[in-house]
Amino acid sequence: MIKAVTLDLWGTLFDMTPALSDVRLELLASRVPMRSRSDLLRAYDRGWEAFLAGLAYGYGLTASTFLATVLDDLAVSLTPPQFKRLLVSWQESIVSSPPPLLEGVADVLAILRKQGFFVGLVSDTAISPGWAVRRALADMGLLSMFDWLTFSDEVGVTKRRAAGFLLTLNAFGVCPEEGVHVGDMCDTDIRGAKAVGMKAILVLENTHDRSGASEADAVIDQIADLPAALSEITGSPG
Numbered sequence: 001m002i003k004a005v006t007l008d009l010w011g012t013l014f015d016m017t018p019a020l021s022d023v024r025l026e027l028l029a030s031r032v033p034m035r036s037r038s039d040l041l042r043a044y045d046r047g048w049e050a051f052l053a054g055l056a057y058g059y060g061l062t063a064s065t066f067l068a069t070v071l072d073d074l075a076v077s078l079t080p081p082q083f084k085r086l087l088v089s090w091q092e093s094i095v096s097s098p099p100p101l102l103e104g105v106a107d108v109l110a111i112l113r114k115q116g117f118f119v120g121l122v123s124d125t126a127i128s129p130g131w132a133v134r135r136a137l138a139d140m141g142l143l144s145m146f147d148w149l150t151f152s153d154e155v156g157v158t159k160r161r162a163a164g165f166l167l168t169l170n171a172f173g174v175c176p177e178e179g180v181h182v183g184d185m186c187d188t189d190i191r192g193a194k195a196v197g198m199k200a201i202l203v204l205e206n207t208h209d210r211s212g213a214s215e216a217d218a219v220i221d222q223i224a225d226l227p228a229a230l231s232e233i234t235g236s237p238g
Contacts, residue, residue: 011203039074063126067086
């Protein structure tokens with residue numbers, strides 16, 4: 001019997017199409033005026049590649065790691081107060097310039113709660129830490145729709161490792177076989193959830209990546225289709 005549904009954030013609930021990188025580059029340029037725009041962009045891209053490589057090992061790296069990597073690439077040294085101000089402004093950009101929700105997200109969360117599921121969020125973070133995402137969700141009126149939220153920067157590992165999933169399930173008091181995870185990334189959302197014994201649903205809406213479709217228990221074109229997919233998995237009416 002399925003008792004809990006956990007959801008990914010980026011590409012599953014939030015539309016990843018509008019990039020926050022432009023906002024963060026402007027903030028970086030305002031504090032590092034001695035470097036050209038092309039130098040800043042090149043350092044940002046190289047820092048992002050290095051950051052993703054760390055995430056690929058399953059490490060829950062923090063925004064400060066990314067910022068320090070970019071500044072090191074630029075050979076720029078900031079004072080501790082300057083570093084903190086830039087870091088916080090980067091982190092808070094998700095609050096000041098929130099990404100749009102994918103269509104139907106609020107309705108889907110309301111349906112899950114009405115149907116009696118525990119509802120959790122299991123998210124791999126990058127420059128937007130857990131505390132900033134919570135603020136953004138609160139501003140959208142969605143924070144109260146979740147019973148538990150787990151972020152990689154807080155647990156120290158990504159969804160490539162079991163800890164984030166198991167921590168969330170333990171918060172609900174359910175076993176992996178009683179949980180379904182929903183996400184758009186095959187390597188983390190689908191294989192990560194399946195590795196701990198959960199069912200997994202692949203969402204194609206944002207990334208359109210079908211590479212893990214054969215490993216998922218269900219594949220949906222958009223998040224709005226989730227209630228119907230859950231009904232098929234659980235064998236209960238929608």
